[in-house]
Amino acid sequence: MTDTPKSHGRLSISASLIPRDLMTPTPRLKGAWTAKIVTLFPDAFPGVLGESLTGKALQDGLWALETLDLRLFGEGRHRNVDDTPTGGGAGMVLRPDVVARALDEAAKGTNPDRARWPLVYLSPRGRRFSQAKARQWAGAEGLTMLCGRFEGVDQRVIDAYGIEEVSLGDFVLTGGEIAAQAMIDATVRLLPGVLGNQASTEEESFSDGLLEHPQFTRPNDWQGRAVPEVLLSGHHAKIAEWRREQAKALTRERRPDLWQAWAARHGEE
Ligand code: SAH
Numbered sequence: 001m002t003d004t005p006k007s008h009g010r011l012s013i014s015a016s017l018i019p020r021d022l023m024t025p026t027p028r029l030k031g032a033w034t035a036k037i038v039t040l041f042p043d044a045f046p047g048v049l050g051e052s053l054t055g056k057a058l059q060d061g062l063w064a065l066e067t068l069d070l071r072l073f074g075e076g077r078h079r080n081v082d083d084t085p086t087g088g089g090a091g092m093v094l095r096p097d098v099v100a101r102a103l104d105e106a107a108k109g110t111n112p113d114r115a116r117w118p119l120v121y122l123s124p125r126g127r128r129f130s131q132a133k134a135r136q137w138a139g140a141e142g143l144t145m146l147c148g149r150f151e152g153v154d155q156r157v158i159d160a161y162g163i164e165e166v167s168l169g170d171f172v173l174t175g176g177e178i179a180a181q182a183m184i185d186a187t188v189r190l191l192p193g194v195l196g197n198q199a200s201t202e203e204e205s206f207s208d209g210l211l212e213h214p215q216f217t218r219p220n221d222w223q224g225r226a227v228p229e230v231l232l233s234g235h236h237a238k239i240a241e242w243r244r245e246q247a248k249a250l251t252r253e254r255r256p257d258l259w260q261a262w263a264a265r266h267g268e269e
Contacts, residue, residue, distance in 0.1 A: 029061040033191050034142035035184050036110070037177075038102045040081065040149055042067035044177045054185055057194040064142075065184075070094075073101040082150055092150040096157035099146065103161055106144045118143040119163050121153060122176030122183075126165030129183050131206035133166065137183075138190035145183075147176030209262040211251045213243035 037045060045067050046058060057063055074081045075098060082092035103119070111117040120143060137143055146153065146163065158165070168179035189195055205212040216227040230242045252259040262268075 031141070032061055032064050033138070033140075033188070034064040034066065035180075035188075036066045036068065036106045036142065036144040037147060037180055038068045038070055038099070038106055038145065039147040039175075039177055039180075040070045041147075041175065041177055042069045045181070047177075047181050049181055049184060049188070053195060054188050057188065057191070062193050063188050063191055068102050068106050070098065070102050073098050073105070085151060090151070094148060094150065094153045096154035096160070099153055099157045100161070103144070103146065103157075110144065111141050114162070114164075116141050119146075119161060120144065120183075121146045121148065121158060121163045121165050122168070122179040123148060123152065123165040124167050124170070124172050126167040128167050128169065129179075129186070131186070134183070134186040134190055137187045143187075145176070145180045147180055149175045206258075209251075209258060209265065210247040211255060211258070213246040213250070 039045070046055065046065055049055065049065065050058065054063075058065060070081055071079050073079075075095065080095075081098045082094050085091065085093050117140060118137060122145060157163070166179075166183065168182055173179060190201055195201060201207060203212070216231060220227050220232065228242070230238055233239065248259075248262075251262065
């Protein structure tokens with residue numbers, strides 16, 4: 001995926017303060033949507049984002065990914081990034097001064113307007129990530145994400161930098177890296193040209209506030225289970241109507257919250 005040496009960050013401190021461009025030999029289209037990730041584990045990127053459609057788009061320069069190794073902004077000879085929680089308790093907390101230095105570096109060359117360049121801390125305390133958020137981010141120039149570890153980040157740096165906290169869901173991960181990749185994936189696939197077939201983002205789950213209809217492919221008969229007859233009819237209007245009804249029934253059954261919002265908007269009971 002990347003030719004960057006694994007030793008990055010340990011040996012050459014000064015040189016590697018420059019954000020690591022993960023796909024250096026590839027073209028970076030001017031103004032391409034860019035994710036900057038502040039993390040203690042830069043080797044975790046691009047991770048799964050380097051595969052399939054997001055990976056191809058990354059290689060083609062349709063979007064760009066930069067990591068900033070938080071360790072390089074650490075204190076003293078050992079580059080300490082964390083300390084014990086003030087007031088006591090288990091674990092370690094990321095220091096505000098260290099995080100601030102990394103964020104200052106990340107801010108270079110980015111639009112200071114947060115609407116154009118969001119600054120995000122992946123956090124279980126944040127507002128839940130959504131398709132709407134992905135759409136909003138895809139419409140920006142890029143974003144900067146701070147991945148926490150241990151017990152999290154000193155509150156003062158979150159306040160001082162006005163960082164937006166966003167959660168992947170109501171569970172606790174050991175670090176923000178997986179959450180960052182999930183959110184970047186959802187965002188990048190909405191960028192023009194990333195998915196071959198643009199129409200597919202319009203019909204899928206959440207786009208219209210409904211879950212997607214069931215999907216089928218060949219064989220038409222599998223272990224005695226036939227695909228729904230209507231899908232073989234070639235009658236496009238009928239197929240569209242069947243899918244719509246399936247999407248509505250599925251949403252009503254599985255996600256009453258989504259259904260109520262959709263029904264209110266469409267004037268159904
Ligand atoms: N003590 C914290 C959890 C720390 S988990 C608390 O109870 O709120 C360590 C790091 O993992 C966090 O700093 C955050 O960056 C990341 N993380 C954990 N769960 C997450 C979630 N649901 N969404 C996004 N990031 C999460």
